[in-house]
Amino acid sequence: MAALPLADAWAADGDASVPKTGEVVRVATRVLPPFVMDERGKLNGFSIELWERIAERIGVTTEYVVRPNVTELLSTVRDGKADLAISAISITAQREAQFDFSHPMYDSGLAILVQVGAQHQSFMDIVIQWSTQLLPAMGLGFILVMIPAHLIWFIERRGESDLPVHRSYYPGIVLAAYWVATLMGGQADPMPTRRASRVVAVIGIYVGLVFVAYFTAYATSMLTVQQLKSGISSPSDLIGKTVASVEGSTAAKYLATLRVDTLVFPTVAEAIASTESGKTSAVVYDSPVLRYFASHDGRGRMKLAGPTFREEKYGIAFKQNSTLRKRVNEELLRLREDGTYGDMQVRWFGTEDNS
Structure with a gap:
């Protein structure tokens, strides 16, 4: 008795899950460049070429079932509406419990796209982002202005003064605060004539110089760090x-x-x-x-x-206990061994370092 072809022999043994030569295999997939692309109604891409090379070697015809996302893709296989699913499907423990996977067909991982x-952030973005540090510094600056402003107003409000200080608290304290702020910046004019006011003014100048230098260095360092770091x-x-x-x-x-x-x-x-x-x-x-x-x-x-x-690995998903997986795994290994996989890798991704 003549020997049956291998696929037909398996089928004759009663294993209906193994396709016979020329049998149609339903393949669920989803469009996800560069693995699967829809080019004017014709599917193309790394995963499509990989499967079609496997299908050619095991002698089956393919009928594609396109799904919009990975959830529906896997559901199609689980519900028996497709024999397998191929696209860019990560192999996970949770999925392995529900499906059988081929050997890894691609080594992948996650990335961030921006x-x-x-x-690059503007200075105002940085000010807002670092407000927890800047607001206390600005509060300190306000206190350093208001304390000497009150002293100057209290001293200079009595009698005639060359400073723009009003006798009443308002607007006197506002004018005094403005004078102290300009003093710290080195632009105050005129200078007070009373000794007590001069002492306050000298102390205010040194305190202002220290504070302005600190604030400037702090803001500059934040800006530099944000420019250097994404x-x-x-x-x-x-x-x-x-x-x-x-x-x-x-x-x-x-x-x-x-x-x-x-x-x-x-x-x-x-x-x-x-x-x-x-x-x-x-x-x-x-x-x-x-x-x-x-x-x-x-x-x-x-x-x-x-x-x-x-890091993640992509695989071809089968319904559990599908013996089609064994034939697919054999051809996956052969494609790697004869260099076909490497050629595909270079053509679609530009590198051959995916093992």
Whole structure:
């Protein structure tokens, strides 16, 4: 008796989950450049090319089922409406409990996307941001003006005076405070004739010089630090800001652990649009997706802030106990061994360091 082809032999053994040559495999996916792109109704991208090379080797025909987000993508497989899902799907413990995953098909991680120029703050932004330090300093300056102002008013209000001091408390104290403030700045004129007022004036000059030097150095150091350091360069910088991410993604779950104020959107395009419009300060999502956007559609407008963090691995998701996974894993390994995967890596991402 002639031997049956391998796939047909498996099917003959009663394993209906293994596709026969020419059988249609339903593949759920979602548009997410550069992994999956819709080019005039035809799907393309790294994940699509990878799957089609695998499908060619195992001898099956593909029927794509496009879903808008990762939640619906995985639900399609879980509900039996697709045989597998491929796009940019992170392998997590929670997902592994519900699905079977292939060997990792891409090493990824999370990244932060911000507007170009959004990191530079104006002086007023810095004043507001550092108000907890600046307000006490300004309060101290107010006290240093008002104490000698009261002394000058009390001394000079009696009788004739060369200083612009009124006998009554108001507007006398206002005029005295103005004179003391200009004295500290080195612009006061005229100088008092009474000895007590001169003593107050001399002390006021030295106190004013010290305070002005301190305040100037403090404000300058803050401005310099803010110019040298980006507003957002790591996950810790996201705390206190409103950040965009994608609903159901590992990035959104990670932000929740940091207790970052997060707005989630159905798609990464909507998340990016919220940051471009100023509604959110940054987007946190999969690094290769954000890097591709920053170097293509968002070039000159958006950029990555800081390095990739929280490494993740992408895989192909199958319904549990699908023996199709074994054949896919074999071909994934062969694609790496014969150099095909490396060529694809260079073509789509420009590097061959993804192992």
